[in-house]
Amino acid sequence: MDLLNYAFMQRALLAAVLVGITAPAVGIYLVQRRQALMGDGIGHVAMTGVGLGFLLSTSPVWMATAVSVLGAVLMELIRWYGRTRGDIALAMLFYGGMAGGVMFINLAPGGSNANLTSYLFGSLSTVSQSDVTAICLLAAFVVLVTLGLRRQLFAVSQDEEFARVTGLPVRALNLLTAVTAAVTVTVAMRVVGLLLVSALMVVPVAAAQQLSRSFAATFAIAVAIGVSVTIGGTVTSYYQDVPPGATIVLLTIAAFIALTVLVTPLARRRARALAAARPAGDPVECAIPATRAAGDGAGA
Numbered sequence: 001m002d003l004l005n006y007a008f009m010q011r012a013l014l015a016a017v018l019v020g021i022t023a024p025a026v027g028i029y030l031v032q033r034r035q036a037l038m039g040d041g042i043g044h045v046a047m048t049g050v051g052l053g054f055l056l057s058t059s060p061v062w063m064a065t066a067v068s069v070l071g072a073v074l075m076e077l078i079r080w081y082g083r084t085r086g087d088i089a090l091a092m093l094f095y096g097g098m099a100g101g102v103m104f105i106n107l108a109p110g111g112s113n114a115n116l117t118s119y120l121f122g123s124l125s126t127v128s129q130s131d132v133t134a135i136c137l138l139a140a141f142v143v144l145v146t147l148g149l150r151r152q153l154f155a156v157s158q159d160e161e162f163a164r165v166t167g168l169p170v171r172a173l174n175l176l177t178a179v180t181a182a183v184t185v186t187v188a189m190r191v192v193g194l195l196l197v198s199a200l201m202v203v204p205v206a207a208a209q210q211l212s213r214s215f216a217a218t219f220a221i222a223v224a225i226g227v228s229v230t231i232g233g234t235v236t237s238y239y240q241d242v243p244p245g246a247t248i249v250l251l252t253i254a255a256f257i258a259l260t261v262l263v264t265p266l267a268r269r270r271a272r273a274l275a276a277a278r279p280a281g282d283p284v285e286c287a288i289p290a291t292r293a294a295g296d297g298a299g300a
Contacts, residue, residue: 019191
């Protein structure tokens, strides 16, 4: 493959693989918590970090990481304490993040909205060696958290009250999930873009759930789908000269649709087979236990 002869494509493919692993790995917990759009909100906040990176002449990736982590912590605090007006506070946080990013990048020396485009929608040619280093370090953190604490995070995602009764530090784990999601957004922004990263965190998980209800199997399938679509989208964007972020997201949605079309008839056939195999008469839960029936007969 001639694309491997170019250093920028080697960096882009490495970043794409790491994004394909980390985004679904975090997304499975967000889907379980019914916070599928959390990544989208963090992406809006991270725009301020990108703008500050240009304004202060520092790494936009690391600055976006710091700002998005702070934003994720604020989102969790709003979720805990802002029950009555929390949606308004979150809206101001999201829109303020977008506005801050546009303002700071225009205040930066030589900055313009064109500099922000590659971070919003992803860009292959602008992934630098320093970006790859940052992405590798951040991805390692995400993988360690999502795999090392998978039992605890799954318990909290399924039922917070039960997890609290069992002695798990629910608030600390919720905060860690939010921080990990924020780190994942900054990992993915150079390949997929801040405005599209949420799709890569959610859709592969939804596609994997079409095939399995087991958490471990869903996790593995979602990561496999994520890696496949990120590599496929990156290669396609190189040969067809199309935006990588949009290509990756469209491939992800196509994978979801294909699995849905494939699995739905099989599920219906299985349901009909189970219904046909069930004996006629009252449902099992309505049947009188044999011991009780014998006792009634003896009493009569």
